[in-house]
Amino acid sequence: MMIEILISVLLLTASIVVLLASIGLLRLPDLPTRMHATTKSGVFAIALIMLAVALYFARVDITARVLAIITFTFVTAPIAAHAIGRAGYLSGVKLWSKTVRDDLKDYYNEKDTDSS
Amino acid sequence: MFEWVIEIVYLLLSVSLLLAFVRLAKGPSLPDRVVALELIASIVAGMVGVHAIDTGISAYLDIAIVLAITAFLAAIGFARFIQVRGMHDD
Amino acid sequence: MIGLFWNLLLANCWVFLTGSFGVLNYLFGFLMGYVVIALIHKRVPALEGYPQRLPRFFRFFGFFVWELLLSNYKIAVDIVTPPWHMQPGVIRYKLFAKTDLEITLVSNFISLTPGTLVLDVSEDKTTLFVHAMFLRKEEEVLADLRNLELRILEVIR
Numbered sequence: 001m002m003i004e005i006l007i008s009v010l011l012l013t014a015s016i017v018v019l020l021a022s023i024g025l026l027r028l029p030d031l032p033t034r035m036h037a038t039t040k041s042g043v044f045a046i047a048l049i050m051l052a053v054a055l056y057f058a059r060v061d062i063t064a065r066v067l068a069i070i071t072f073t074f075v076t077a078p079i080a081a082h083a084i085g086r087a088g089y090l091s092g093v094k095l096w097s098k099t100v101r102d103d104l105k106d107y108y109n110e111k112d113t114d115s116s
Numbered sequence: 117m118f119e120w121v122i123e124i125v126y127l128l129l130s131v132s133l134l135l136a137f138v139r140l141a142k143g144p145s146l147p148d149r150v151v152a153l154e155l156i157a158s159i160v161a162g163m164v165g166v167h168a169i170d171t172g173i174s175a176y177l178d179i180a181i182v183l184a185i186t187a188f189l190a191a192i193g194f195a196r197f198i199q200v201r202g203m204h205d206d
Numbered sequence: 207m208i209g210l211f212w213n214l215l216l217a218n219c220w221v222f223l224t225g226s227f228g229v230l231n232y233l234f235g236f237l238m239g240y241v242v243i244a245l246i247h248k249r250v251p252a253l254e255g256y257p258q259r260l261p262r263f264f265r266f267f268g269f270f271v272w273e274l275l276l277s278n279y280k281i282a283v284d285i286v287t288p289p290w291h292m293q294p295g296v297i298r299y300k301l302f303a304k305t306d307l308e309i310t311l312v313s314n315f316i317s318l319t320p321g322t323l324v325l326d327v328s329e330d331k332t333t334l335f336v337h338a339m340f341l342r343k344e345e346e347v348l349a350d351l352r353n354l355e356l357r358i359l360e361v362i363r
Contacts, residue, residue: 008121011166015128017278018159022132024285025139025155031147032323032337033294034139037285038151040320042158044278046184049165053177056169060229065177069161069184076188078317078324080154083195085325085337088147091198101295107328107335 007052014048017041030096031088039081046073122170129166133159150194157187209247209256213239259361266357270315273354277320281339295341296325299334299351303359306331311362312355319354322347 024037047070054066133156140152161180168176213236220235221227244257284291303312313324313334326335338347 004118007169008118011121011125011169012128014162015125015132017282018162019128019132019135020282020285021155022135022139022159024281025152026135027285029290030294031145031151032325033292033339034148035151036281036320036323036337036339038155038158039323040274040278040318042155043318044274045162046158046165049162050180053165053168053174057174059174062174062177064229065181069177069181072181073158073184074318075314076184078314080188080191080195081317082313082324083192084147084150084154084198085323087195087198088145089325091145091147091201093145093147096294101297101341105296107298107326107333 003055003058007055010048010052010055014045014052017048018045021045031093032085033096035081035085039077043073043077046070122166125166126163129159129163133163146194146198150191150198153194154187154191157183157190161187208252209243209259213243213256215239216242262361266361269357270319270354273319281320284339292339293341294337294339296335296337297341297344297347299336299348301332301334302352302355308359308362309334312358315354315358316351322351 018041021037021041024041025034028034028037050066050069054063057063136152136155136159140149140156143149143152161183164176164180164183168174168180216239217232217235220238221232224231224235240257240260247255247257301309301312303309309327309331313327316322316334316336317324321339323337324334325337327333328335336347336351341347
């Protein structure tokens with residue numbers, strides 16, 4: 001009974017996190033802020049759900065598989081986010097109009113003036 | 117009680133799938149769509165986990181593993197593609 | 207790294223000698239190996255500093271989970287309430303990390319903390335370009351990043 005309550009709490013938290021992430025994906029104004037909403041929440045939710053799965057089955061082989069999934073997502077999600085964010089930035093996606101500052105633009109401008 | 121929790125979780129995940137799909141269809145630029153696609157992959161992997169709990173069949177977890185791997189590869193591939201192609205109208 | 211290798215070797219020895227192959231027994235062997243290394247590490251220069259690493263790792267793990275929860279909550283509040291409180295922007299962050307592995311780990315963890323996202327690394331590998339969501343006080347964001355980086359370096363160095 002205790003374990004069922006724990007699993008329920010984990011699953012509900014995960015689904016609420018995912019729901020917030022998708023609301024954020026819909027509402028937020030530009031690419032980097034949208035990625036803030038999705039990448040971490042996706043990883044977090046998968047970790048929570050997989051923990052619930054491990055608790056539910058309570059078997060060694062399942063737990064090993066669950067740990068593999070969690071580690072894999074934790075390693076790959078930031079790499080994918082970095083790749084997409086960089087590619088999007090370089091291909092000229094506009095940042096939000098209220099963005100406070102943009103040091104990366106300065107950096108690329110400096111580099112262009114250096115090389116030319 | 118527990119069945120109800122599973123139902124609610126399915127419902128919430130489906131709603132978020134729908135919202136992410138709206139962003140996938142709307143997305144002003146290709147990177148936005150890729151981000152939405154990645155979130156969809158995460159949601160589906162989560163759904164597979166919930167389904168494994170629901171049915172009690174642990175073999176479904178393999179699907180989640182494959183899904184996580186392919187989502188990562190797709191994201192990297194799209195990133196390369198965007199970088200090479202530059203900015204056009206989508 | 208060499209300490210971890212010796213620890214795994216000792217764990218393997220334990221499993222083979224006891225002859226029961228199970229995860230629990232392996233973990234127990236690992237624990238025993240860890241205790242042995244903790245006892246002798248002062249006399250063997252190659253093992254220096256290995257036993258302090260495990261508690262540091264757990265401290266970092268706890269810190270990171272706490273940070274994850276806290277900033278997830280912050281972003282969630284901003285997403286749900288209609289007016290935007292955020293002030294996004296891209297800032298420079300000078301790295302302490304030197305090698306490629308350290309830079310990869312540090313930027314991965316910075317990307318995993320909600321509210322910060324690594325967009326690019328400068329070509330001379332000294333600066334990260336971090337997209338931060340709450341840039342009200344830049345010094346605070348930079349101090350948080352520095353804290354995270356120092357904790358990671360403490361574990362892997």
